[in-house]
Structure formats: structure tokens, C-alpha cells
Amino acid sequence: MKEVKCDCGHINPFGTKICGKCGMVLGSEKENKLIDMRYEGSARRSQTYKKTIVDKIWNFFSSVKVGVTLIVIALIASAVGTILPQEMYIPSTATPAEHYELEYGWFGKVYYELGFHNLYSSWWYLIIIGMLGISLLIASIDRFFPLYRSLKKQGITRHDGFMKRQRIYGVTKLDDHDINLDKVKAGLKRQRYHIREENGHILAEKNRFSRWGPYVNHIGLIIFLIGALLRSVPGMYIDKVVWLREGERKEIPGTNGEYYLKNNEFTLEVYDKGNKEDEQYSAAIDKTGTIAKTYQSDVTLYERKGDALPGEKVDLEEVKDYKIKVNEPLKHDHYSLYQVDYKLDELSTMAFNLINKKTEEKFGGVKIDLNNPQKRYELNKGYSVDLISYFPDFEFDDKGEPRTISKIPNNPAFIFKMHTPDKPEGEVSFVAIKETAEPLGENTYKMAFNGVETQDVTALTVRKDLTLWILFTGGIIFMVGVVQGSYWNHRRIWIKRKQDEIVMAGHTNKNWHGIKRDIKKAIESTSLSEPTDQLEEEKSSTKGEVLNG
Amino acid sequence: MAEISSNFLYAAFLLYLVATFLFGGSIKDKRGAEEKKQNKWAKLAISVTILGFAAQIGYFITRWIAAGHAPVSNLFEFTTFFGMMLVGAFILIYFLYKTPALGLFALPIALLIIAYASMFPTEISPLIPALQSDWLHIHVTTAAAGQSILAISFVAAIIYLVKFVDQTHSSKRTFWLEVIMFTLVSTIGFVIITSTFAALDYKANFDWIDKKGAADKQEYNLPALVGPHEGKLIEADRFEPLVSMPAIINAKKLNTVLWSIGAGLILYGLIRLIARKRVAALIKPIVKNVNLSLLDEISYRSVLIGFPIFTLGALVFAMIWAQVAWTRFWGWDPKEVWALITWLFYAAFLHLRMSKGWQGEKSAWLAVIGFAIMIFNLIFVNLVIAGLHSYA
Known part of the structure; x- marks a missing residue:
């Protein structure tokens, strides 16, 4: 494509609307009263090439209209996802297919059928976000480079047509007296304008860096999105839960057996009106009832020494003791352990005495570890008990046979075989809570219940997230960019000295009141007349129309 | 201490009320029409506003002492704080632009918000374990500050629309x-x-x-x-x-x-x-002297100032805390999603304004929608859509 040579001699790339050096209008905008200063009228790829399929894709994603449309679609889709709770927030025991219809009627059913219960991980939502990311990238590239080039190459002496068609514009007739511009320059310098001069013409500029703000924040967002994408790379992200009983030590899932954790104690503390330091909350406690104060797991972290061979006992080394609380996770070697759940008073042991049913004479007791029962318990001489079957979470199935629902001792049941000197063959007894049965005929002996012990169980989330620093970097870059672009404005003031007049024009990318204030201050004690805002004038001349519109 | 605290809040409420009338007076006064020169009424009004703001800070500090934690932990406390920050943001913008008309609308809206807040249970409540963190103060105060500055853009937009919209026919x-x-x-x-x-x-x-x-x-x-x-x-x-x-x-x-x-x-x-008459037509004469393009500028400027603060408080700090307290920085909790929606909306607002030239009236309507989204997030999401954030 051919380049465009301006009258001033500057050669502009094809598609340029305003000469990068002198500002003469090159494009079709010649008729407009004010020129469109966006991107300095530079040649953007998307505005110049429109033929090939690549051009078309490029132009699609670089369009702000498309970008905003994508934002609005993402916004609406996100809102739809909050109408009903997402799948991860419904009770874990519920089946989604039934739950939504049961709780929310036909609407819930439709919501579920459309897949809105998992909206944020649906393919179409991810496509919208992906398209937004592409749009961020392409729109930024399309604008940044031409803008950077034209701001770098901008001339000091500007074409008359450029000056006249700036929003802020003023002419001071010199008649026969001359005006020394030094005062104005000093005034502008005081306001931290950077002054450049050429043949007596002036360009005062400040805060050009704020123009890069949008591009910086877009880079931040792109890095953030990349970080979010990397999460699905294996090894970058771990999300597991470990349940630990008091006194129990287990391998931490997700660490490949490298770390072990022992739960020494779990504590649940609630606010207590009687307690002096919680006194001020008594009204709230009366109203809501129990309010939790602390969930805490006192744990010990162990690290495996050397390589573990299957079947061999692992050699563990103590790393540290820690009190894990909500908001105070245990962090070690990229892993974090968070307090997320608990269960109080889970049955841990159950004790029985072997007695003669008639005489109630005792022949020794057993204490069964419900999580790790023995097969056989020796009692007084000649007396022993075999544990034939154990059902930690017992129920009868459809056929009336005993079975266990889970491995958690919620409702333990046992089948014992009691060996005694007079019954060496043994008597079989089925024992559950508040229930005993003698399936093989009348027994002489029985296992009499003798109390339980309970313990607390803590649930910890195991997390490793190697993408965090990427997300954090992206976040920081975004914040820097957005502050850079929002809290500063790029302002330029051109002063052109001509034979019998001084022409002044001003442009800012935002906050026009600010630049007007700057100019007013700079020319305060000179005889330069204050430039006017041509847009305001236009408005006031059509005021009646505006009001009726 | 709790009683002193609520007295401070009453005082602040009354002072804001007085200041509203003073701003009304400053606008009636012909000289109030000029932008740069404040008349006596306006000076008095902004002084009373600052006094009210100081009283509300007094409320905030004393309640903090009484509760043992920053009073931003339930709907009453947060909404009151939002009202306070709205007044703070107004004071900030007032000193940038010196427009009494803004006070005449910002203060009644702050009053409404504070009155609305006190309809919720006001007892001092203890912090549940998830809230026991310094991030509570950091995240909530920054998010509220950002929202309140964004809310100023709504106030300016309302004034803009009241003046701009033609009331001669429906x-x-x-x-x-x-x-x-x-x-x-x-x-x-x-x-x-x-x-x-x-x-x-x-x-x-x-x-x-x-x-x-x-x-x-x-x-x-x-x-x-x-x-x-x-x-x-x-x-x-x-x-x-x-x-x-x-x-x-x-x-x-x-x-x-x-x-x-x-x-x-x-x-x-x-x-x-x-x-x-329509209510807007009724109040239209009050704003007849305001400069539309100045209001447009204030509205836009508030979004520019508020947007980064909102992002920092409601998204960045929120994510950092969520990572610490809830094990993940983002979990699609309704409150989180609505913070994202607010952010997306204002991002769209800025793009439309910068690249599509949506100024004046269009921009004003957008500012109204933005505020509606924030209020929806404050009230509806907390009260109706139950999630992790519904502590009140």
C-alpha cells in the first residue's frame, strides 16, 4: 500500500487520518468542525485493511463495539448464574437432577436442563471469556503501536487546520504590540508541563504516560486470564480434603506421600455471654443462639525421609507443630492446609463386659477401637471373645441382612463369638446400639454395654496453587495500568506564533475542566485571551434544541 | 460506649439533614449559580457536612472500640458505613468542583441509606471465624470507598437528568x-x-x-x-x-x-x-442554574476515581482474603459474581465513553444503572440470594 506524504514533508503510513507531524487533516474528515483526536488519527490496521479473512477476524476483535458487547454478554451470563445456587453450593448429599426441581419447581428443572447449575464452567461461558481475552489483546495491539508512533513523532509546529479544529481554541490579535510568551511558558512549567519549542512555536505537554494506562491494564488482564487457564495444567493446582480424627496420622493427599499430618486436637469454641470479653455480644447471642468463635486444629506436620518402597514402613521426620484456624492456614512448601469442616463427638471406642446373663457375674471387659477393631480379645483365664463381623455404620438391607453404609462408626454393630470354659465352642451374639439378638439359639453369656468414648474429627483442605503468583502479577499490572490511565490525564497545549496573532489550542484525553484551568492559570497575567471550548459554544448556540431533545 | 456511638450517629444524621437545607439555601441564592465563587450558604453547608462526617467518624470509632472489631460486619454496619463514605466522597468531589447542587442531592441519598441501614438489627455482633482477619477492615472499607465514589457519579447523573429531561410532555x-x-x-x-x-x-x-x-x-x-x-x-x-x-x-x-x-x-x-406535576418536574427548578457539562464531567470523573478503588477493594483485596479464608480466591459466590458484574458494567461504561463518545445523557443513564447494580448487590444479594456473604 502506498504511503501518504503530507504537505509538511512527513511520510505517513497508509490510512493515516491526521499527519503525525504537523497535524494536517489527510483523510475524509476535512469537513468536520472539530477533528476526531482518538488515537491521534493514526493508521490503525483495523481501519485500513478490510479484505482478507485475517483482516476480518482482526477487525472484529479490535472493535470496541464488539468488546463492549462481549462484556455485556459476560455480565448477563454471570448474572443468570446467580439466580439459583450453583451446583457446588447445593447440599453435597443432594442429586442435582432432583434437587433443582424439588427445591425450585419447574423453573429449577429448566435451569438444570439448560446447564445453568454449572454455568461458570460451561463451554459457552468459557468461550465468551476467551473471546474477551482475544479482544483485549487484539484491540490493544491495533491501537497501541500507531498511537505510540504518532505521539513519539508529533511535531511542535502544527497545521492551522489542526489548531482551528481543536476543542479548545483561541486567537489573540497582536495589532502592533508583541506578547512575550516567557510568562506563559513559566506558568505552564510550574504546572509541570514539559515544554518544547520550534521557531517560536510551543508545545506544552504533560502526563503522556497516562495514555499507556489502558494498554498496561489490558496486559495485566491477559496475564491474569493466562494464569487462570494454567490452572488446568496438571501439577499446577491441587484441591483435596483430608479428614483426620484426633490422634490420627495420615498421608496428606496430593503430596505423593511426601507429607503426613497428625491431628493432635480439634477445638470448637463458641461465644459465651458469661465470659467477660464476650459481654458486649450478649444481645446478638440471645437473638441468634450459638455463634462460633474458633475452629482450630492442633496438628503436627511430618515429612517422609528417603524414598518409600511399597510395603515398607515409611520413615517420618517431624517438621513442625501448628494451630490451623480459619484465616490461618498452615503453609509449607507450596502446600497450604485450611480448616474447612469438622465433626464433633464421633464414636471412637465402645466397651463391653462379658457377663453371665443370670448371675450377672463379670468375666472381663473389652474396649473396641471402632476405627481399628481387633479380631480377638482375651479376657480372664479361659474366657475370650472373637469379633466375627463388624458393621461401623450398620443397617439392615432389603433382605434383612446386616450391612454397613460407610466406614464411619456412626452406628456400630458387632457379631461376637464368646468363648467360655463351659461353652468352649462359643456362643454367637449380635450386638448393636439398643439391640441384641441371639441368632443361633439361647445364650448363657452376653456382651453387656459398658460405655463409649468419642473424639472430634477435623476436615482440612489441601491446596497447592502454582498459578497464584501469575494471577497476582496480572492483578498488580492491571491496578498500575488502571490507576495510570484514570488518575492522570494527557494534556497538550499548542501555541503558534504567527505574523499578527498568537493561536492557542489545547487537547486532553479527559477532564476538560482541568486543562481549561491549567490554561487559565498559565495566561493569568498576560494579555493573551482565554481560548474557548468550541464544543460548549456549539451546544449553547443550539441550547433550545438540546433542552427539547 | 455503644450508646455514645449511636448518639454520634444520630448527631451525624441531623447534621446531614441541616446541611441539606443549607445547600438548598445556597442554590436559591443567586450567587450560588456561579461555579467558582461559593456563597456564604454553601460555605456554611459544607462546614456542617464536614461536622456531620466527623460525628459519623466518631460513631465509627466508638463502635469499633465497643465491638472490638471494625463495625463493617453486618448489614446495618456496612450500609451505614457506605452512607458515611458517600458523604466522604461527596466532600472530596465538592472540593474539586465546588458545586452546591451536588450536596443537595448527595446528602439526602446518604440520609436515605443511613435510615435504611438502621432498619436492620443494630446489635453488636461477634465475628464468626471466617471474618476474623485484618482483611475484613481492608477489603470492606476499600470496597465501600470505591462504591461510594461510583455512587457520586449517580448523584451527578440524577441532577443532570432532572435538568436535561424535557418535562413539557411525557x-x-x-x-x-x-x-x-x-x-x-x-x-x-x-x-x-x-x-x-x-x-x-x-x-x-x-x-x-x-x-x-x-x-x-x-x-x-x-x-x-x-x-x-x-x-x-x-x-x-x-x-x-x-x-x-x-x-x-x-x-x-x-x-x-x-x-x-x-x-x-x-x-x-x-x-x-x-x-x-411529575416529581422530577417538581425539583427541576432547583437545578436550573447548574452547568450540564460540569455535571457530566463530575459524573465521569467520579467513575474514573472510583473504578480503580472499587477494583482494588472489591476484587483484588477480596480475592486475596478469599484465598486465605476460603481456600480459593474465587468461588462464584453470588456476592463475588455481582462484584464482577459491577466491575464489568463500569468497564463497559468507560469504553463506551472513551471510544464511542457516549457523553452527557447516555452516560448519565449508565451511571444510574451502575448504581442500581450496586444497590442490588448490597440489598438483594444479601437478603434474597443466600450465599457466603449473607452474614446479616
């Missing part, structure tokens, strides 16, 4: 402007109704059947226009519900909404009857 514009006015009036209605029945100590208890078929009890603090599912009134002398709701609908909340709309309709109707 149009879509006048309709939507009246919708905004009606919403504001309904909030007043809600406050009046709730505090009246609270003063009368009205309580009506119902036995009802919830959606799982279980029997339950519910206490109404307003006469029940709509009763709960298969509800049976326990006290004989209470108002019998007109209709009973199905179990899926929270009848108590719906009842409150109906009362607010009803009270709003009566108030609004009365205003229309007496004035024989």
Missing part, C-alpha cells in the same frame, strides 16, 4: 426518571412503615408449613398482607393475611416489599396530587 425519559424518583420515595416509605410498626412493637406469629412439608414458626413485624404457606395466625387480635403464599416464596420478605411499594405509592401519589 416520554420514555420522563417515565424512567419517575421510576427513579418513585424508588427513592418508596425507600422513604419503607423507613416510615418499618419504624412506625417497630415503635408500636407489632408482632404477629404464624404457624406454617415450609417447602419440605415441615411445620415451622415465623414472626412478622409488619401486618401480614400476604401470609406464609398454610399459615395460621397465633395471636387473635392481629391482622389476618389477605392471601397465603406458596411455600417456595418467602412470604415475609414479599410482605415487606409490598408494604414499601404501597407506602411509596401513597407518598408518591400524594406528592403528585398536591404538586400536579
Whole structure:
């Protein structure tokens, strides 16, 4: 494509609307009263090439209209996802297919059928976000480079047509007296304008860096999105839960057996009106009832020494003791352990005495570890008990046979075989809570219940997230960019000295009141007349129309 | 200490009220029309506003001492704080632009927000474990600061629209402007109704059947226009519900909404009857001297100042805390999603303004929608969509 040579001699790339050096209008905008200063009228790829399929894709994603449309679609889709709770927030025991219809009627059913219960991980939502990311990238590239080039190459002496068609514009007739511009320059310098001069013409500029703000924040967002994408790379992200009983030590899932954790104690503390330091909350406690104060797991972290061979006992080394609380996770070697759940008073042991049913004479007791029962318990001489079957979470199935629902001792049941000197063959007894049965005929002996012990169980989330620093970097870059672009404005003031007049024009990318204030201050004690805002004038001349519109 | 604290809040409320009238006076005064020169009324008004703001800071500090934690942990505390930050943001913008008209609208909105806040339970509540973190203060205060500055853009937009919209004939514009006015009036209605029945100590208890078929009890603090599912009134002398709701609908909340709309309709109707004009037309003369392009600038500038602060507080700090407290920085909790929606909306606003030249009226309507989204997130998401953030 051919380049465009301006009258001033500057050669502009094809598609340029305003000469990068002198500002003469090159494009079709010649008729407009004010020129469109966006991107300095530079040649953007998307505005110049429109033929090939690549051009078309490029132009699609670089369009702000498309970008905003994508934002609005993402916004609406996100809102739809909050109408009903997402799948991860419904009770874990519920089946989604039934739950939504049961709780929310036909609407819930439709919501579920459309897949809105998992909206944020649906393919179409991810496509919208992906398209937004592409749009961020392409729109930024399309604008940044031409803008950077034209701001770098901008001339000091500007074409008359450029000056006249700036929003802020003023002419001071010199008649026969001359005006020394030094005062104005000093005034502008005081306001931290950077002054450049050429043949007596002036360009005062400040805060050009704020123009890069949008591009910086877009880079931040792109890095953030990349970080979010990397999460699905294996090894970058771990999300597991470990349940630990008091006194129990287990391998931490997700660490490949490298770390072990022992739960020494779990504590649940609630606010207590009687307690002096919680006194001020008594009204709230009366109203809501129990309010939790602390969930805490006192744990010990162990690290495996050397390589573990299957079947061999692992050699563990103590790393540290820690009190894990909500908001105070245990962090070690990229892993974090968070307090997320608990269960109080889970049955841990159950004790029985072997007695003669008639005489109630005792022949020794057993204490069964419900999580790790023995097969056989020796009692007084000649007396022993075999544990034939154990059902930690017992129920009868459809056929009336005993079975266990889970491995958690919620409702333990046992089948014992009691060996005694007079019954060496043994008597079989089925024992559950508040229930005993003698399936093989009348027994002489029985296992009499003798109390339980309970313990607390803590649930910890195991997390490793190697993408965090990427997300954090992206976040920081975004914040820097957005502050850079929002809290500063790029302002330029051109002063052109001509034979019998001084022409002044001003442009800012935002906050026009600010630049007007700057100019007013700079020319305060000179005889330069204050430039006017041509847009305001236009408005006031059509005021009646505006009001009726 | 708790009592001193609430006295400070009363004082702040009264001072804001006085300041509103003073701003009214400053606008009536001809000299108030000039932008740069403040008249005596305006100077007095902004002084009283600052005094009120100081009183509210007094409330904040004393309540912090009384509670042992920053008072931003339930709906009453957060909403009050939002009101306070709105006044703070107004003071900031006022010193940038010196526009008394802004005070005349910003302060009543802050008053409404604070009055609305005090309709929620005001006891000092202890912090649940998830909230016991310094990030509570950091995240909540920054997010509220950002929101309140964004809210100033709504205030400027309202003034813009009141002045801009032609009231000589009815149009879509006048309709939507009246919708905004009606919403504001309904909030007043809600406050009046709730505090009246609270003063009368009205309580009506119902036995009802919830959606799982279980029997339950519910206490109404307003006469029940709509009763709960298969509800049976326990006290004989209470108002019998007109209709009973199905179990899926929270009848108590719906009842409150109906009362607010009803009270709003009566108030609004009365205003229309007496004035024989639209409410916006009624207040239009007050703003006849304001400069539209200045308001447009204020509205845009507030978004520019507020957007980064909002991002920092409601997204960046929020994510850092969520990572610490909830094990993940983002979990698609409704409050999180609505913060994202707010952010996306203002991002769209900025792009439309910068690249599509949506200025003036269009920009003003957008500012109104942005504020509506924030209020929706504050009220509806907390009260109706239950999530991790519904602590109140």
C-alpha cells in the first residue's frame, strides 16, 4: 500500500487520518468542525485493511463495539448464574437432577436442563471469556503501536487546520504590540508541563504516560486470564480434603506421600455471654443462639525421609507443630492446609463386659477401637471373645441382612463369638446400639454395654496453587495500568506564533475542566485571551434544541 | 460506649439533614449559580457536612472500640458505613468542583441509606471465624470507598437528568426518571412503615408449613398482607393475611416489599396530587442554574476515581482474603459474581465513553444503572440470594 506524504514533508503510513507531524487533516474528515483526536488519527490496521479473512477476524476483535458487547454478554451470563445456587453450593448429599426441581419447581428443572447449575464452567461461558481475552489483546495491539508512533513523532509546529479544529481554541490579535510568551511558558512549567519549542512555536505537554494506562491494564488482564487457564495444567493446582480424627496420622493427599499430618486436637469454641470479653455480644447471642468463635486444629506436620518402597514402613521426620484456624492456614512448601469442616463427638471406642446373663457375674471387659477393631480379645483365664463381623455404620438391607453404609462408626454393630470354659465352642451374639439378638439359639453369656468414648474429627483442605503468583502479577499490572490511565490525564497545549496573532489550542484525553484551568492559570497575567471550548459554544448556540431533545 | 456511638450517629444524621437545607439555601441564592465563587450558604453547608462526617467518624470509632472489631460486619454496619463514605466522597468531589447542587442531592441519598441501614438489627455482633482477619477492615472499607465514589457519579447523573429531561410532555425519559424518583420515595416509605410498626412493637406469629412439608414458626413485624404457606395466625387480635403464599416464596420478605411499594405509592401519589406535576418536574427548578457539562464531567470523573478503588477493594483485596479464608480466591459466590458484574458494567461504561463518545445523557443513564447494580448487590444479594456473604 502506498504511503501518504503530507504537505509538511512527513511520510505517513497508509490510512493515516491526521499527519503525525504537523497535524494536517489527510483523510475524509476535512469537513468536520472539530477533528476526531482518538488515537491521534493514526493508521490503525483495523481501519485500513478490510479484505482478507485475517483482516476480518482482526477487525472484529479490535472493535470496541464488539468488546463492549462481549462484556455485556459476560455480565448477563454471570448474572443468570446467580439466580439459583450453583451446583457446588447445593447440599453435597443432594442429586442435582432432583434437587433443582424439588427445591425450585419447574423453573429449577429448566435451569438444570439448560446447564445453568454449572454455568461458570460451561463451554459457552468459557468461550465468551476467551473471546474477551482475544479482544483485549487484539484491540490493544491495533491501537497501541500507531498511537505510540504518532505521539513519539508529533511535531511542535502544527497545521492551522489542526489548531482551528481543536476543542479548545483561541486567537489573540497582536495589532502592533508583541506578547512575550516567557510568562506563559513559566506558568505552564510550574504546572509541570514539559515544554518544547520550534521557531517560536510551543508545545506544552504533560502526563503522556497516562495514555499507556489502558494498554498496561489490558496486559495485566491477559496475564491474569493466562494464569487462570494454567490452572488446568496438571501439577499446577491441587484441591483435596483430608479428614483426620484426633490422634490420627495420615498421608496428606496430593503430596505423593511426601507429607503426613497428625491431628493432635480439634477445638470448637463458641461465644459465651458469661465470659467477660464476650459481654458486649450478649444481645446478638440471645437473638441468634450459638455463634462460633474458633475452629482450630492442633496438628503436627511430618515429612517422609528417603524414598518409600511399597510395603515398607515409611520413615517420618517431624517438621513442625501448628494451630490451623480459619484465616490461618498452615503453609509449607507450596502446600497450604485450611480448616474447612469438622465433626464433633464421633464414636471412637465402645466397651463391653462379658457377663453371665443370670448371675450377672463379670468375666472381663473389652474396649473396641471402632476405627481399628481387633479380631480377638482375651479376657480372664479361659474366657475370650472373637469379633466375627463388624458393621461401623450398620443397617439392615432389603433382605434383612446386616450391612454397613460407610466406614464411619456412626452406628456400630458387632457379631461376637464368646468363648467360655463351659461353652468352649462359643456362643454367637449380635450386638448393636439398643439391640441384641441371639441368632443361633439361647445364650448363657452376653456382651453387656459398658460405655463409649468419642473424639472430634477435623476436615482440612489441601491446596497447592502454582498459578497464584501469575494471577497476582496480572492483578498488580492491571491496578498500575488502571490507576495510570484514570488518575492522570494527557494534556497538550499548542501555541503558534504567527505574523499578527498568537493561536492557542489545547487537547486532553479527559477532564476538560482541568486543562481549561491549567490554561487559565498559565495566561493569568498576560494579555493573551482565554481560548474557548468550541464544543460548549456549539451546544449553547443550539441550547433550545438540546433542552427539547 | 455503644450508646455514645449511636448518639454520634444520630448527631451525624441531623447534621446531614441541616446541611441539606443549607445547600438548598445556597442554590436559591443567586450567587450560588456561579461555579467558582461559593456563597456564604454553601460555605456554611459544607462546614456542617464536614461536622456531620466527623460525628459519623466518631460513631465509627466508638463502635469499633465497643465491638472490638471494625463495625463493617453486618448489614446495618456496612450500609451505614457506605452512607458515611458517600458523604466522604461527596466532600472530596465538592472540593474539586465546588458545586452546591451536588450536596443537595448527595446528602439526602446518604440520609436515605443511613435510615435504611438502621432498619436492620443494630446489635453488636461477634465475628464468626471466617471474618476474623485484618482483611475484613481492608477489603470492606476499600470496597465501600470505591462504591461510594461510583455512587457520586449517580448523584451527578440524577441532577443532570432532572435538568436535561424535557418535562413539557411525557416520554420514555420522563417515565424512567419517575421510576427513579418513585424508588427513592418508596425507600422513604419503607423507613416510615418499618419504624412506625417497630415503635408500636407489632408482632404477629404464624404457624406454617415450609417447602419440605415441615411445620415451622415465623414472626412478622409488619401486618401480614400476604401470609406464609398454610399459615395460621397465633395471636387473635392481629391482622389476618389477605392471601397465603406458596411455600417456595418467602412470604415475609414479599410482605415487606409490598408494604414499601404501597407506602411509596401513597407518598408518591400524594406528592403528585398536591404538586400536579411529575416529581422530577417538581425539583427541576432547583437545578436550573447548574452547568450540564460540569455535571457530566463530575459524573465521569467520579467513575474514573472510583473504578480503580472499587477494583482494588472489591476484587483484588477480596480475592486475596478469599484465598486465605476460603481456600480459593474465587468461588462464584453470588456476592463475588455481582462484584464482577459491577466491575464489568463500569468497564463497559468507560469504553463506551472513551471510544464511542457516549457523553452527557447516555452516560448519565449508565451511571444510574451502575448504581442500581450496586444497590442490588448490597440489598438483594444479601437478603434474597443466600450465599457466603449473607452474614446479616
